[in-house]
Amino acid sequence: MTAASEFSHCATPQFLSATVVEQEQMARATYRMRLECPQIAKLILPGQFFMVREPGVNDPLLGRPFALYDTCLDESGEPTGFDFGYVVVGKLTSRMTHWQPGDQVEIWGPLGNGFPQPGSGPLVMVAGGIGQTPFLATAREALRLRKFGQPQRNLDEFPAKVSLLYGARSKEYLAGLDDFRLQGLEVKVATDDGTFGHHGYVTDLLQQQIDSASPPATIFCCGPEPMMEVVSRMAIKAGITCWLSLETPMACGFGACFSCVAKVRISDEEWDYRRTCVEGPVFNAEALVF
């Protein structure tokens, strides 16, 4: 079974101090934070993540994982930091809303494998809720708008078409739609309550895309597990290569504690646990056991 790690060139994670540069509210209970941290900004690839911890705080003691949203560059084009989006769900994310420019945070990364090369056929990114965060950098790279990594990664091929299908509970939870207004990116939105875009699930939009004249050759997906399970089944049924980015809770982020395991098929009859933080978070849909 193919692992996404075969496609990416992951750098050794670093433990660092980063400075909060700015933060803004993107949607209901959803924020974008910018951290100054050139060391990680230079290395990180779309679909990779990093752990963040508040220094001097015992509760929560452990760091929390967040995906790269986008890098930010200085006037000469050098990466100086990066943005991530987060939704407030618990202890750390609640505390994070109070972080101010100039605050220092502990950070380690880049972590995980990231998304593989998208290939030359149509790429469809399917996002549910805060699962949209890995797709800004992914889209920018696939559309030749930004390069990532050191040395900068050159994709072997570029997708003929790039689409984002983005589903949220309601209009007030849609985050970063303006950021996704990129030259060449098709964006379709679904809301569960019909307050914006298609009234229904994002998987309805995916089915339309699969049935269209230019169906996806590759699907990248991130969101709630039930949504990813449905996307996985749809992709397998249609014979489309599909990569899922899991948001499994994590403790260490670098492979030491086994708190983040997912069931991965190792043969037709057998499965085994794989650590989402090092062997993932991106897995081939055919490999995952839901």
Ligand SMILES: Cc1cc2nc3c(=O)[nH]c(=O)nc-3n(C[C@H](O)[C@H](O)[C@H](O)COP(=O)(O)OP(=O)(O)OC[C@H]3O[C@@H](n4cnc5c(N)ncnc54)[C@H](O)[C@@H]3O)c2cc1C
């Ligand atoms: C690789 C990766 C990338 C991620 N990227 C992002 C991102 O870009 N933006 C973002 O908002 N979130 C992201 N997450 C999820 C994020 O890490 C959690 O929301 C965060 O850890 C919550 O921390 P907390 O201290 O606020 O909540 P806690 O106090 O730890 O938990 C509060 C509640 O949320 C539940 N919970 C915590 N984490 C998860 C989870 N991952 N899945 C399901 N339930 C959970 C707990 O069981 C508890 O009920 C990512 C997770 C992974 C593994």
Ligand code: FES
């Ligand atoms: S989070 Fe510790 S092994 Fe994955």
